[in-house]
Amino acid sequence: MIETEGNRATRIVTIYDDIYNLPDARDYFRAMHHAGFRTAHHGAAAFVAARAELMRLRNLSSLGVLDFASGYGIAALLMRHQISLDAVLNHYRDPAVEGLTTPEMTAHDREWLRALRDEDNADSYAGLDIADQALAYGQRIGVFDAAFAEDLQADAPSEALTEWLSGCDLVVEIGSVAHMLSQALDRVLRGAAARKPWVITAPIRGNDTAAAMDVMAQHGLTVEALPIPPFRHRRFADDAEQARAIANAAARGHDPEGFETTGYFHAQLFLARPANELTDIADWKISPLAT
Template sequence: MAAGAINTTAGSDWGKADFEAIYNCPDPRRYFTTLQPLDYQIPHHGQAVFRAVAETLQRCRADRAPLDVVDLCCSYGVNAALLNHRLSLGDLYDRYTAHGTGVPQTRQLAREDGTFFATRRRPGAARVIGIDAAEHAVDYAQKVGLLDHGFAENLEHDEPSAALRRALAGTDLITVTGGVGYITARTFARLFDCVSSPPWVAAFVLRTVSYRPVSDLLARAGLVTEKCTTRTFRQRRFADDGERQAAFTALAGHGLSIAGKEDDGFYHAELYLSRPAADAAAVPLTELLPG
């Protein structure tokens, strides 16, 4: 498949286009050059929310500094870059689409990225563990310093390795911006088997996908799940008419209207935050979220 091409004939179970070819490249350039024309923006929304959640959680757990954050479906470490560095998603698009996919070579780009991110790191940055089945993406994110630990493991299919179990023990926060649907409650169950105490979970979930199986699992672990009811968050534009129609069909199946949301040509995600009941009572979701 040519660089930037999208396979829309073999998508996910809920009709999404297949971007598999861009998720496991040696470096992030093909990922960004493919997604930029679709105005992929959910990590931008995640940046504001995850920073606000992390700051609130840090106040709740003042003895835990820095926080241990686990980013699910971490790909090339985009969420970690935006959480821990003085950067915007636009900065990353500019960086990785400027020269196409030909130059510089991946090894040189990785060296340059190591310096680029190190000089923009925010004070009090969280420790980030990234988990993704795409081994090249995880390796790149770890190599350039975005991930403190990276694990190319598929928890839908396999139990976590001994090393991952050790790394997960002190988890404070789990984040995910687009993976739910590809990963299910099975992945979350395996994660929660490894933690010493229930972490917070902040998840952006497409409206075409039900979060109920995951929130039910988290409830059994002692967490209360709240949904942001004041807005939804654009993920990206539909790749083509087939993807749009599949999304509309899925939404109708959930009894959801597209008016004012997906009828604008974008996938829309909802934000869910799961916390222990005492934490949820202490800081209401409406006060926690950025304006």
């Protein structure tokens, strides 16, 4: 979970740096529970709705879905399995998994998810992140069909990633850097240009989204805010972090009262898609929406 505070050109804060890239996901998801992480709960509901509309418009039976800045792959996990975020967090807090070795935990998670797989979802899911161990774990347990540990902010995509992107229809994001790493996003969209993928993203209020929004516009995508109120992302670590978040949100034109003032970062969902596919999103059934 990587977030920005202050000037994105000079200050990047990596949250949970010591647990973001471990051989299995237990410590990471326990920390997510402790921090009151909620973005994936709302994001996945919107991703599923966008997926359904994209399939309808393009008459597709399956999609290529890229989980951008994926880590262990909570977005992909929730999209392709019949399970809630709360159930995932509770799974990793179960005392029964405490003493398992990583190979035992891998086998345990693989069987757990196999029983929860949505049989009607034939999509191909890929994870993209610099966290190689997190990606490998997600692939071993069946969250990802492909995983790419690549830094697209610094380097061009590999041949393997370039080939995979040629079949990418949908890019989903719930936790990237400052915001969506505009160079990386540009390279993803260039690689997927033939498919004109939709992008759905959940930036934290106060993050600088301008560069990413410009990149999407340059690729012919129209960006809209989904008709969902801002929602809790995670609890602030301390008063100083809250003060910075309030100042950052206000600087971006957001009223922090009732949002950041309640003790949580808040995020909002945005959808980018080609102008000829701008169907009405007001009637989308995006649920659940409870906190």
